[in-house]
Amino acid sequence: EAGVTQSPTHLIKTRGQQATLRCSPISGHTSVYWYQQALGLGLQFLLWYDEGEERNRGNFPPRFSGRQFPNYSSELNVNALELEDSALYLCASRQGAREQYFGPGTRLTVT
Amino acid sequence: KQEVTQIPAALSVPEGENLVLNCSFTDSAIYNLQWFRQDPGKGLTSLLLIQSSQREQTSGRLNASLDKSSGRSTLYIAASQPGDSATYLCAVLNYGGATNKLIFGTGTLLAVQP
Numbered sequence: 742e743a744g745v746t747q748s749p750t751h752l753i754k755t756r757g758q759q760a761t762l763r764c765s766p767i768s769g770h771t772s773v774y775w776y777q778q779a780l781g782l783g784l785q786f787l788l789w790y791d792e793g794e795e796r797n798r799g800n801f802p803p804r805f806s807g808r809q810f811p812n813y814s815s816e817l818n819v820n821a822l823e824l825e826d827s828a829l830y831l832c833a834s835r836q837g838a839r840e841q842y843f844g845p846g847t848r849l850t851v852t
Numbered sequence: 853k854q855e856v857t858q859i860p861a862a863l864s865v866p867e868g869e870n871l872v873l874n875c876s877f878t879d880s881a882i883y884n885l886q887w888f889r890q891d892p893g894k895g896l897t898s899l900l901l902i903q904s905s906q907r908e909q910t911s912g913r914l915n916a917s918l919d920k921s922s923g924r925s926t927l928y929i930a931a932s933q934p935g936d937s938a939t940y941l942c943a944v945l946n947y948g949g950a951t952n953k954l955i956f957g958t959g960t961l962l963a964v965q966p
Contacts, residue, residue: 774953784943831895
């Protein structure tokens with residue numbers, strides 16, 4: 742069974758640009774979570790999608806948005822990039838009340 | 853507001869030693885607790901999941917315990933190996949559909965010396 746996959750592995754953008762990160766959950770999982778791991782700040786919850794709907798979001802500005810597609814894959818968009826957005830972005834998927842499984846992450850660097 | 857703390861922040865031990873990592877949380881109304889391993893620059897690997905009704909879980913050389921009333925969990929690693937070197941994170945899932953998110957601890961950086 743394939744795990745959670747994320748693309749791209751690395752992404753380099755300049756300040757002010759937009760970044761799009763993608764996540765494919767484990768087959769059969771309907772919930773997708775996004776987390777940000779910035780240097781020195783630990784893992785912070787960003788967004789939760791379930792059955793195509795945004796269910797909850799963390800304490801992040803509206804520049805961070807996303808969506809979940811009918812096949813349950815998800816996209817995270819970050820607009821008007823700032824230097825502080827440089828981080829490892831992790832996606833996780835879950836089915837029902839089971840544990841969350843994480844992908845390998847996308848390393849976003851904003852210069 | 854749930855807060856999760858891990859002690860120690862860093863730990864260095866010689867190969868073969870048994871060790872304990874600690875995790876504490878402020879709100880005991882948790883649904884479950886997970887222990888993860890993270891290698892540098894990589895994603896998270898789930899090690900153990902303990903449901904709120906359970907006291908411990910075991911997988912190979914790993915044993916995790918949960919004491920909800922005192923807000924504590926420990927991860928015991930037996931006969932440590934250099935390959936165990938990584939950052940270990942604990943995370944709790946609180947009750948409540950609207951807050952269905954993992955809250956992570958600060959992590960313990962483990963180095964096992966050969």
